Amino acid sequence: MSGPDPLDPATLEQAGTGALAAFAAARSLPELAVTRTEHLGDRSPVALARRAIAGLPGPQKAEAGKRVHALAQSSQAAYEARKVELERQRDERVLAEEAVDVTVLPERPDGARHPLTTISERVADVFVAMGWELAEGPEVEHEWFNFDALNFGGDHPAREMQDTLFVEPAGSGLVLRTHTSPVQVRSMLDRELPVHVVCPGRVYRADALDATHSPVFAQVEGLCVDEGITMAHLRGTLDHLATAVFGEGLRTRIRPNYFPFTEPSAELDLQCFACRGASAGSGAEPCRVCASEGWIEWGGCGMVHPAVLVACGIDPERYSGFAFGMGLERTLMFRHGIESIRDFYEGDSRFTLSLRSEA
Numbered sequence: 001m002s003g004p005d006p007l008d009p010a011t012l013e014q015a016g017t018g019a020l021a022a023f024a025a026a027r028s029l030p031e032l033a034v035t036r037t038e039h040l041g042d043r044s045p046v047a048l049a050r051r052a053i054a055g056l057p058g059p060q061k062a063e064a065g066k067r068v069h070a071l072a073q074s075s076q077a078a079y080e081a082r083k084v085e086l087e088r089q090r091d092e093r094v095l096a097e098e099a100v101d102v103t104v105l106p107e108r109p110d111g112a113r114h115p116l117t118t119i120s121e122r123v124a125d126v127f128v129a130m131g132w133e134l135a136e137g138p139e140v141e142h143e144w145f146n147f148d149a150l151n152f153g154g155d156h157p158a159r160e161m162q163d164t165l166f167v168e169p170a171g172s173g174l175v176l177r178t179h180t181s182p183v184q185v186r187s188m189l190d191r192e193l194p195v196h197v198v199c200p201g202r203v204y205r206a207d208a209l210d211a212t213h214s215p216v217f218a219q220v221e222g223l224c225v226d227e228g229i230t231m232a233h234l235r236g237t238l239d240h241l242a243t244a245v246f247g248e249g250l251r252t253r254i255r256p257n258y259f260p261f262t263e264p265s266a267e268l269d270l271q272c273f274a275c276r277g278a279s280a281g282s283g284a285e286p287c288r289v290c291a292s293e294g295w296i297e298w299g300g301c302g303m304v305h306p307a308v309l310v311a312c313g314i315d316p317e318r319y320s321g322f323a324f325g326m327g328l329e330r331t332l333m334f335r336h337g338i339e340s341i342r343d344f345y346e347g348d349s350r351f352t353l354s355l356r357s358e359a
């Protein structure tokens with residue numbers, strides 16, 4: 001017989017000790033699997049011993065069988081015990097690594113009211129404090145209120161000028177209001193004279209979204225109709241508004257312009273609040289806010305056209321009025337150096353938060 005006898009008691013005992021030590025030393029489940037093949041697999045000492053039993057004379061089989069069975073059982077038990085232990089360690093590790101602490105607060109900033117809401121209310125407050133009323137109207141408006149009553153003729157090019165969004169079906173007579181002026185018309189029709197209303201709200205034009213245009217934007221308009229109203233009242237009111245929104249000491253300027261609903265009509269400029277006009281023509285430090293013009297275009301204004309008063313049932317021989325309007329995004333863009341109107345419509349709370357205390 002060549003080689004060691006697989007059934008030799010010392011050999012079996014050594015195999016058993018080796019298996020127990022190897023299983024105990026396995027540090028991971030894959031390592032344990034390799035160790036198992038070595039000590040319990042087809043070519044392991046136990047397997048060799050089992051096969052050798054078949055060649056023994058009958059009387060010796062039982063005793064050898066017992067010894068081999070004991071070895072197999074103790075090795076198998078050691079393997080199972082180590083496997084349970086390694087699985088427990090693995091599960092603990094996975095739980096620790098994948099744990100979610102549901103008590104940790106998320107890092108999410110507070111919300112804030114939208115700056116357009118805040119500025120609308122601030123402007124409205126300025127006028128309400130002077131005894132004016134806040135007026136609102138529908139955003140889907142009849143053409144008569146949006147155009148006809150405001151002295152836009154049926155084929156008036158100004159209808160096209162304002163890039164109107166018409167509401168389907170064609171001929172419905174409905175538009176998305178292109179300005180807040182129809183609220184002025186409704187106010188004159190609904191209220192007793194004199195009328196003093198401030199009208200903030202969303203308006204719509206068929207403009208593509210870019211840094212300075214948006215198909216939806218916010219306006220505020222004001223209207224005053226009474227006996228003896230002149231452009232001097234308009235100037236005084238605009239100066240008061242400029243101070244309330246931009247601070248003390250800024251001048252306003254009006255330049256002739258054309259609108260169908262006012263006569264005379266004027267463009268409203270505001271002294272640049274950044275350089276206070278110092279950059280204009282002085283060759284001094286250039287001003288980014290006003291492009292060194294010294295003034296910024298803020299809105300439009302004028303005396304209410306007599307045809308508008310007539311359309312609203314008001315006698316232009318007895319009453320006169322002034323009206324003005326400006327974009328609120330533009331106002332905030334000047335005030336805070338905001339470079340793109342898109343910031344107002346992208347819903348990024350960081351933008352809203354950055355203007356929270358200032359709008």
Ligand SMILES: [Zn+2]
Pocket residue numbers: 272273274275276277279287288289290291292293294295
């Ligand atoms: Zn400037």
